[in-house]
Amino acid sequence: xxxxxxxxxSMASRKTFLICFLLFSIAATAATxxxxxxxxxxxxxxxxxxxxxxxQLVAVQGRVKFSDSLHWLSxxxxxxxxxxxxxxxxxxxxGSLNSRAKKILMNKAFPKxxxxxxxxxxKVVYRGAETFWRLGxxxxxxxxxYRAIMKMNRIKSSTLKLGAWISIPKxxxxxxxxxxxxxxxxxxxxxxxxxxxxxxxxxxxxxxxVSKLGSKITELSPxxxxxxxxxxxxxxxxxxxxxxxxxxxxxxxxxxxxxGRLDADAVHELVRIIVKRNKIPDVTDMKVGYPVKIxxxxxxxxxxxxxxxxxxxxxxxxxxxxxxxxxxxxxTATHLNGVYLILDSGHGGRDTGAKYxxxxxxxxxxxxxxxxxxxxxxxxxxxxLPTTFDKSSRYxxxxxxxxxxxxxxxxxxxxxxxxxxxxxxxxxxxxxxYFANYQYERLKKTGVPGTNIVFISFHSDALYHKVTGTxxxxxxxxxxxxxxxxxxxxxxxxxxxxxxxxxxxxxSRKKVQVAEGLSRKFARVLIAQLxxxxxxxxxxKAIRSYIFRSRRSRPFVPAVxxxxxxxxxxxxxxxxxxxxxxxxxxRDPKFREKYAHAFVQALIQFYGGS
Numbered sequence: 248x249x250x251x252x253x254x255x256x257s258m259a260s261r262k263t264f265l266i267c268f269l270l271f272s273i274a275a276t277a278a279t280x281x282x283x284x285x286x287x288x289x290x291x292x293x294x295x296x297x298x299x300x301x302x303q304l305v306a307v308q309g310r311v312k313f314s315d316s317l318h319w320l321s322x323x324x325x326x327x328x329x330x331x332x333x334x335x336x337x338x339x340x341x342g343s344l345n346s347r348a349k350k351i352l353m354n355k356a357f358p359k360x361x362x363x364x365x366x367x368x369x370k371v372v373y374r375g376a377e378t379f380w381r382l383g384x385x386x387x388x389x390x391x392x393y394r395a396i397m398k399m400n401r402i403k404s405s406t407l408k409l410g411a412w413i414s415i416p417k418x419x420x421x422x423x424x425x426x427x428x429x430x431x432x433x434x435x436x437x438x439x440x441x442x443x444x445x446x447x448x449x450x451x452x453x454x455x456x457v458s459k460l461g462s463k464i465t466e467l468s469p470x471x472x473x474x475x476x477x478x479x480x481x482x483x484x485x486x487x488x489x490x491x492x493x494x495x496x497x498x499x500x501x502x503x504x505x506x507g508r509l510d511a512d513a514v515h516e517l518v519r520i521i522v523k524r525n526k527i528p529d530v531t532d533m534k535v536g537y538p539v540k541i542x543x544x545x546x547x548x549x550x551x552x553x554x555x556x557x558x559x560x561x562x563x564x565x566x567x568x569x570x571x572x573x574x575x576x577x578x579t580a581t582h583l584n585g586v587y588l589i590l591d592s593g594h595g596g597r598d599t600g601a602k603y604x605x606x607x608x609x610x611x612x613x614x615x616x617x618x619x620x621x622x623x624x625x626x627x628x629x630x631x632l633p634t635t636f637d638k639s640s641r642y643x644x645x646x647x648x649x650x651x652x653x654x655x656x657x658x659x660x661x662x663x664x665x666x667x668x669x670x671x672x673x674x675x676x677x678x679x680x681y682f683a684n685y686q687y688e689r690l691k692k693t694g695v696p697g698t699n700i701v702f703i704s705f706h707s708d709a710l711y712h713k714v715t716g717t718x719x720x721x722x723x724x725x726x727x728x729x730x731x732x733x734x735x736x737x738x739x740x741x742x743x744x745x746x747x748x749x750x751x752x753x754x755s756r757k758k759v760q761v762a763e764g765l766s767r768k769f770a771r772v773l774i775a776q777l778x779x780x781x782x783x784x785x786x787x788k789a790i791r792s793y794i795f796r797s798r799r800s801r802p803f804v805p806a807v808x809x810x811x812x813x814x815x816x817x818x819x820x821x822x823x824x825x826x827x828x829x830x831x832x833x834r835d836p837k838f839r840e841k842y843a844h845a846f847v848q849a850l851i852q853f854y855g856g857s
Contacts, residue, residue, distance in 0.1 A: 572764025596666025
């Protein structure tokens with residue numbers, strides 16, 4: 248009996264310890280902090296592992312009215328949340344708060360935080376509720392800045408330890424968390440400083456024209472006129488001013504439209520630069536008509552002043568490619584008679600490509616080219632030469648939303664290149680255009696006109712999540728991007744006939760100009776067909792001749808478009824898989840079928856068919 252009593256006592260002790268441990272864990276991961284009381288409404292900071300930090304408004308008497316929330320909400324959130332009032336209590340996400348409210352909330356939740364020696368010092372207080380991504384969101388406005396925060400603190404593990412001090416760089420901080428400059432307590436004596444010889448704009452609303460700052464008279468380009476841009480210059484350099492229209496945001500309506508950056512990290516990085524340049528306190532609380540300065544160095548050439556060298560070069564290159572395309576004769580090919588389409592689907596094997604929202608590039612793009620192949624071979628007189636082959640599905644379209652992810656794809660080189668090879672993203676990429684060029688040279692020897700041989704590569708992108716719709720990339724004849732020859736020197740290419748038969752290819756700028764002009768002409772026809780069928784296309788610029796990978800990177804042209812020899816060659820980004828609507832479209836077999844028909848119709852129209 249004594250032994251049983253001791254065991255029961257031991258079990259009771261263990262249960263007590265376990266309960267205490269669980270209560271401690273809950274206390275460490277979830278907390279409520281009183282913030283302030285305004286009238287009959289109390290504000291609390293809620294901190295939890297699952298939702299991070301939020302604001303809760305609770306009515307002491309009566310209900311929380313919409314007017315009680317104006318002190319906390321950003322202007323955009325006021326429009327979204329208005330219908331939820333009046334209410335007994337309401338919980339508001341951190342992202343819906345204005346900059347002043349964020350500062351108040353964080354001061355109450357993290358009272359030991361401070362700005363010292365040029366950095367913001369943050370102490371980890373809530374176990375599990377704080378992550379590097381959330382610190383990036385809370386203090387810098389972008390969770391992707393977690394890499395910079397980890398790098399500054401020399402931390403490799405993504406787990407934050409309770410009680411640890413984390414430094415956040417000053418240049419990343421939202422304006423609300425920057426130290427406020429103290430006004431001088433005494434007036435500064437002495438002679439006033441003379442006015443500068445050239446006036447500098449003191450407000451964004453009234454920029455000093457570049458023409459008055461020593462340059463020639465500035466003329467707006469057609470694209471700049473369309474968006475009512477104005478140019479100016481201040482101590483930080485030249486800029487363009489754009490006023491936000493109703494419903495527009497800094498990300499998609501300024502950075503994506505005027506700078507051409509599409510990658511999520513590049514967009515967020517440029518937004519941070521523009522926020523700092525304009526001293527914007529809260530990007531979610533910008534009023535209609537807000538004048539935004541965009542540094543001139545990041546503008547696409549079509550938005551630059553007409554007197555600048557970059558704009559003149561852009562216009563000259565555009566005219567040259569259009570002229571080259573007009574001078575190139577393309578014979579009518581009724582029902583695509585005599586037209587050969589080299590059809591490429593991006594990635595494959597161990598390289599699935601972009602994978603978001605239940606869709607991935609590899610199998611879904613392969614399904615589209617299978618549908619195009621079936622339509623052309625059954626309904627036209629054209630010919631299709633696919634670059635890839637899937638052993639399990641062969642070339643049969645699959646009418647399912649959820650496709651099977653496999654790795655049994657091959658490039659149709661001689662011998663076939665397995666795409667589950669570890670060299671798929673290097674050798675596998677370049678063997679595609681070697682294969683295409685080999686087929687191009689072979690067909691030309693049989694008497695097929697070069698303009699009747701087409702190369703199209705199908706892909707899906709992974710861009711900033713608000714970017715949506717199809718984009719078409721074409722070759723660029725720009726002097727800065729032109730390359731006169733190319734040759735892959737690795738021994739990994741030597742086993743393949745396509746490489747051995749012609750390891751080096753040379754390019755003339757005149758032929759690249761023809762390719763850019765013809766490819767742009769086809770891209771316009773394709774975009775028109777897609778729009779006619781209700782298929783989304785990129786809102787701002789659906790046809791592009793180069794890509795930016797980051798804010799600082801130089802523009803580049805994808806290898807399959809840059810090094811292919813066909814006069815008509817394009818890379819089609821069907822959709823942005825980071826956008827939920829685009830991903831849902833790609834997964835839908837009806838959409839893939841409609842897309843294939845639109846593409847074939849565009850090809851028929853380009854070659855003069857009906």
